[in-house]
Amino acid sequence: MSLPTFDVSSTAEQVADTFASDIAGKNVLVTGTSQNGIGFETARVIAKYANLVIITGYSLERLQKSAEALRKEGGKAEIRPLVLDLASLAAVRKAAAEVNAYSEPLHVLIHNAADTNATYRITEDDIEGQMAIDHLGPFLLTKLLYPKLLASTSSSWLPRIVIVASGAQGAGPGIDWTMLRKPHPGSPQESSVFARYHEAKSANVLFALALAKRCEGKLRAYSLHPGIIFSNIFTKEAMLPALKAMGDIKEDGSQNPDASHPWKTIPEGAATTLVAAFDHRLNDKSGAYLMDCADASETAGGPHNRSAFNSDIANADKLWTLSEEIVGEEFKI
Template identity: 50%
Template sequence: MAPSFSFHTTSDEVAAAFADEIKGKNVLIIGTSVGGIGFETARAIAVKSPNLVIITGHNPERLKIAEETLRKEAPSANVRPLRLDLSSLEHVRKAAAELNAMPEPLHVVIHNAVAIPGPFKLTEDNLEAQAVTNHIAPFLLTKLLAPKILAARTAEYTPRVIFVSASGHAFCKGVNLRQLEKPEPASHESLDALFQSKCMNILSAIELSKRSKGRINSYSLHPGVIDTNLMRKGDVPAGLKKLELTDAEGRPNEKLHPWKTIPEGAATTIAAAFDPSLNDKPGAYLDDCVIANDKIAPHASDPATAEQLWAVTERIIGESFTF
C-alpha cells in the first residue's frame, strides 16, 4: 500500500517509508546548517543507510558543526562536507570540479539553500545576490554536475534534482527576466525578489525535466512555514508580519496560518527525493509530501516562461546546458 502523508508527517516517517529507495544512494544536499530544514533532511536520510551524504555550506565553521552533529546523529553514515559559496559563480565552478573529481555518481541533488532577503546587493559577478544564491548558482551547479547525475541512471532508476521552493511564489506577479539579467536597484524589493526566485525554482524543475527527456526527474516543493534561523534574519521578520504569518510580537500566527516543525518541514523534500510513485510525474510540485500541481500560480508554471528563463540563465552563466 502507498504510504499516507499529511501536514504533520515528519522527515523520519517519510524516510522510513522510502528506506529501500534511500539505501545505497549518493545524495548531495545544498545548504545544511544546523537548525534548518536542509540539515534535518540530511539527518533523516543519513540514518537510512545511504551510500554517501554530501553536505554543503559557505561558512567553514558552521559546516564543521553540521558535519560533527550529523556524525553524532548517524555514526555509521558516510558523510562528506563540501564548502560551497553560492554567491560566487567562480566558487560554484570550483566546488563542482571537486564534486566531479569524486568517484561516486549522484543519485539525488537537493537545492535547499536560500539567501536572506535584504537590501539590493550585487555579487562579484554583478548579479543580484538573492537571484544568484536562489536560482543562478543552483542552475550552474546542476549544469556542471549533469554528467555525474546522469551517471547514476540505470534501466531501473532515474536520478533526481530537487528544488525547495515555497508557496510564497504566488505572492509575486512573475519573473522579471530583465531584472534577472541586468539588475537595477530601483526595481528591487527584497521579499518580491525572494518570491520571484521561488518561481524560478518551480520553472527550473519543469524545464529541466522536459529538456532531459526522461534522463533526469526534477521536482519542486513547498516545505511549509517553519520557524528556522532564516525567519529571524534580514527583512524576513517584517515580511512575515506583513503577510500576517506572525503577530505584532513576531510570534507564529497559528490561528490564520499553521506552522510546521523543522522535521515536518523536511518531510516533503525527502518525499520529492525518494517517492517512487513520482517516477512518471517529472516536473511535479509537492506540498505536504504529495503532488500539488494545482497550487502552482499560473506565472510559475507557464511553459513559455520556463523556456525564456532557461535561455536567459544560460546567457548569464555563459554556458549551454547539455545532456
C-alpha cells in the same frame, strides 16, 4: 506492499523510513545544511540509510558543526562537507570540480539552500543576491554535475533533482525577464525583499519544469513548497518589520501561533523534500510541483498551487536561455 499516504503532518523521518531500501546505497548532495533548518533535517534522515551524504554551506565553521552533529546521529552514510558559496559563480565551479573528482556517482541532487540575508545586494558577478543563490548558482551547479548524475543511472534508478521552492512562487505576477540578473534602480524588486523572493522562487519552479522536459527519460526533477517553518529567516533584523506587519511574528519577535497560515515543524517541513527525492509513486510526474507531500501542480484549487506563469513551458524555456547567458555556459542535455 502498500505504501502510506503522506500529508501535511508527515515527517521527513517517516518518509525516509518508508523508503529505506530505496535510499540504501545512494549518494546524495544537499545544499544549505546549517543546523536547525530543513536542509540539515533532510541530510540527517537520508544519512540513516544512504551510502554518502554531501552537505554544503558557504561558512566552513558552520558546515563543520553540521557535519559533527550529523556524525553523532550514527547513521550509515559517510558525511562529507563541501564548502559551496552559491553567490559566486567561480565558487560554484570550484565546488563542482571537487564533486566531479569524487569516485562515487551522484544519485540525488537536492537544491535546498536559499538566500536568508534579507538584504539587497549585488554579487561579485553583478547578479542580485537572492537570484544568484536561489537560482543561478544552482542552475550552474546542476549543469556542471549533470554528467555525474547520469552516471548513477541503472535499470532500477533514474537520478533525481529536487528544488526547494516556496508557496511565494504564486504570490506575484511572475518574473520580469528584463531584471533576471538584477533589478532596475527604483523597481519594487530592488526595494522589496519579498518581491524579489517571489521571482527567485518562480525561477525554482520553472527550472524543475524545464529540466523535466529536456531530460525526459534521463532523470527526474521536482520543485516543492516545504510549508512555512519558523526558521532563522524569521530572526533577521531586516525582515522583522515586514513579518510583524503580516502577523507572522509577535512584537517580541516570537512566532505568532495565530498567524493566517499554519506552521510546520522542521521535520514536517523536510518531509516533502524526501518524497520528491525517493517516492517512486512520482516516477511518471517529473516536473511536478509538490506541497504537503503531494502533487500540487494544478493551477487552481489553492493559494499555494503552481501558478499559471510557472506552469507555462514557454516561460521555463525562456528562463533556461537567459540563465545560460548570465552564467556564461550552455547547458546542453
